[in-house]
Amino acid sequence: MFLPCLLSLCSEEQQAYWVPAARSKKVLGCYAQTELGHGSNIQALQTTATFDPATDEFIMDTPTTQAYKWWPGTLGRTANTAMVIARLLLPQESSSSSPPSYKDMGIHNFIVPLRDLHTHALLPGVVTRDIGPKIAFAGMDNGCLELHAVRIPRANLAQRFVRVTRQGVWSRVEGTHSKAAYVTMMQVRAIIVVHSARELSKACTIAIRYSAVRRQGFDDSKTGSELQILDYASQQYRLLPLLAASVGFFFCGRAVLTLLAETEDALLKGRKGQAEVGALMGRAHAALAGLKSLCTTIAADGIEECRKCCGGHGYLACSGLPELSGNFLQQCTVEGDNVLLTQQTVGYLLKSYIKWRTGGPVLDEECQYFVTAADGAHAEGLGEGGKGLRDEPAVLSLFSRRAFATLERLALRLQSLTEGEASLSQAGAWRRVLVDVMFVSRSHALYTVLRHFAAGLQSLRDGNDVSGVGKAGADAAFIQVLERLFFLFAFYHLSKEAGDFLELGLLSPEMVARVRGEVEILLGEVRPDAVALCDGWDWDDFELKSALGRWDGRYAEALLASAKREPLNHQDPVDGWDRTWQPQWKVEEQMERARL
Ligand SMILES: Cc1cc2nc3c(=O)[nH]c(=O)nc-3n(C[C@H](O)[C@H](O)[C@H](O)COP(=O)(O)OP(=O)(O)OC[C@H]3O[C@@H](n4cnc5c(N)ncnc54)[C@H](O)[C@@H]3O)c2cc1C
CATH class of the missing domain: 2.40.110.10 (Butyryl-CoA Dehydrogenase, subunit A, domain 2)
Structure with missing residues (x-):
């Protein structure tokens, strides 16, 4: 900093x-x-x-x-x-x-x-x-x-x-803008979004590699080798959506760095007018606050889930996961507490919404979806139009309509709380709706992650380099694998937050059941590529610092080597035995002899 x-x-x-x-x-x-x-x-x-x-x-x-x-x-x-x-x-x-x-x-x-x-x-x-x-x-x-x-x-x-x-x-x-001093804070929040992708991908790499070599339980025949734990649907459900999230956050990180560069350029090089700079700052600030909050929350919980997925060995320091988790946890608090940040994002969304509803200027990219989401009648629903469920525009439209509907509901609630006889002050009403505020921010940020994820996929289809290391032109098979991750991420969160979609009338119970079924299908499809996708993150053993996530899969040897390195094992009997336990035994021996 x-x-x-x-x-x-x-x-x-x-x-x-x-x-x-x-x-x-x-x-x-x-x-x-x-x-x-x-x-x-x-x-x-x-x-x-x-x-x-x-x-x-x-x-x-x-x-x-x-x-x-x-x-x-x-x-x-x-x-x-x-x-x-x-x-x-x-x-x-x-x-x-x-x-x-x-x-x-x-x-x-x-x-x-x-x-x-x-x-x-x-x-x-x-x-x-x-x-x-x-x-x-x-x-x-x-x-x-x-x-x-x-x-x-x-x-x-x-x-x-x-x-x-x-x-x-x-x-x-x-020529400088009154909010110019916030630029450092935005830079750090953008880096934290990038960091969320990286740290979550490390945890996924450890847990998925380990799950591919760890064997527990037999299949029906009760003979032969035991099953890889990664073949259990429950293990896949806990890990693979997190792998998908890490890839989504990667694309998101690229997008926020671009937005930040644009904002810095306008701000520090003085190429744009005050009003334009102010608008860019507001937009970047709101986007980064919501994304930092969502990405670090999912990553912190996800890293801990990866640790649990490794069973008892995940509790060992040498698994690398306790340190990864402990070190990452702070990201939910530093540079703006994650809950406080939701208020900043939603404050901006509400202002933009009210301005737009009262005939204000064209919406910026963050809020552009208000226009199409408000016009729900013309939105093509998920599973309609003969494309099945795996329809990127329909998925994006659905998440945008959820985000918009929760925002509109909040705006109406605030209005009703501040009007009428028993009305509250603006601040009082705001405090009353803070639970809704958290969900509105989450809905908006989730849609934003999906939007950047989809844009990243499109960029790959267009033959662009998204890796940042000059590897342009991903092949179609690889893009298809990433598309599965996109749908897995979307449908996993949709089924987990199905209550919202049902309550807002955006999905029927039958459709929620179909989406849940699709998650199961996707888990099976992603499973064969899971280890290769982790390898694609290119973490070496030195960076992972994990006995369980080793590239060669030899976790048993690594655990044993770690136990052998433990200083407590360097002396036998253990240091202090003669000063602590031995005297007690001697006293008991003397008493025993005295009795004889
Ligand atoms: C590992 C680590 C490293 C750090 N490094 C630095 C550093 O280098 N430099 C530095 O200056 N600081 C640093 N910090 C401090 C960090 O920025 C603060 O902890 C953070 O801003 C939160 O402030 P707080 O701890 O006072 O929490 P509080 O503001 O007291 O928040 C406590 C709880 O109250 C809730 N809350 C507070 N206000 C509201 C509200 N208005 N509405 C709703 N809920 C609310 C929060 O959501 C939170 O749950 C670091 C912290 C950690 C943990």
Whole structure:
């Protein structure tokens, strides 16, 4: 986060100094936003940066325990510099009172040196600590920070978008957008979507490879070799839709990186007008919030499911799955709690919906589906038109109509809650409907993943390179395998969330039953390609760090080798035996002898 912040929030002059220093690891930076008392509600952060015109410095303070920075990675023992998010306090121009009064200018970014670059000793007024053991991620020293009247030069305010003059006057840099500072957050969320695909694919690779070599149970004949556990439909149902999700998230990751690049280009290169930049920012922000929330939720749950699919051995650290799961779990919380993010996405969708319903401008790509989904009468239903269930446009249309219908239902609910005699305030009504908000965001994001998945398939059919490694022109057989994954992902979620489709009148109970049957057929069709699809992710054994997911399938030898490496086994009898157990036995022996 520190380097992306320097690149997106600092002026060219600042970057010329800080970026090479950070890249050469002379400056070891961290991103210090969250406080002990506040994470999600950034507006309530308490750390202050008070401008002192006498010395041309900011005075950094964490005035209460609640204000101590809490969680930043590497802050504990490693970082020597922090990008600190603090409230900027400027002396009131008219203030002649003593002590002077200050105007709170809101949240700004400051580069704060924490340690001496040569001795690594903490600087005066700075206290940092590691915050202690976590579920996983033990290699990271997440830390806390106290700042007590720490002075930094005025030049250390991140100045790409805002400036403070020598006289303490604040201004926005001409031509920049008020939401420009959010760009780093969007970059990180886009990377998290990409990361979700990668980490889920690692877990799938481990669990599917293991399931192909692990044998438990006989078939009817009760003779011959036992069955591969991957041949049980239940194991397929737990694993193969996750493999499909990892591929869907891959295509989604590509799409969000493109959207982000477009937004950055408009924002940072100043090629578009304020209104256009604002619209792009809003769209990218809403898309990334919803996708980050959905992809990390599915990936985190999915990695844990992969672990369970490996039975007892999945509980061993050497399976690689506990670490993978523990390390990934944080993605549901960092860079915006997943539940909070649904509110940001739905806030945008509602605004767009109301604007459009009241005759507003053309909808952007995220909301384009409102137009066709609202016109349900003309939508071709799933299984109609002679194409059977495997009909990409019909699947997309169905998911878009579900997303639209849940959004419209929410809009009507909000309207009824804020009108009439017993009406609630806007904020009260919003709090009341937060459960619906989670589902609307999920419906929208699920449709978005499918949309990007389908676009990725189309791109492959058109002969484009989607791998990013210059391998254009996938063959038809491979595309067919990926198409099965698309339908498996769609129908799996459709059957799991069938209640919505039934309640909204989008599917009949008979159709839901057909879809469920199709999932079973697809599982059987994907099964023969499952291991090859995992191999296609190209994870090597070093990256997987798993005794169960080895490329050669020799999990038994790997488990034994791991047990042999266990330090507890290096000495026999175990170290301490003579000091602890042996004396007890001796006493009992003496007592025994005494009795004799
Ligand atoms: C491993 C890890 C690494 C991290 N690294 C960094 C870092 O480098 N730098 C940094 O600054 N921070 C970092 N963080 C902190 C992280 O960004 C915050 O934990 C996150 O933003 C959530 O804030 P919180 O912990 O205060 O949770 P809270 O905001 O207290 O949320 C707690 C619960 O309340 C719910 N909730 C809160 N507000 C609302 C609302 N308005 N409506 C509905 N529900 C609500 C949430 O959904 C959640 O379930 C890290 C955290 C972790 C776990």
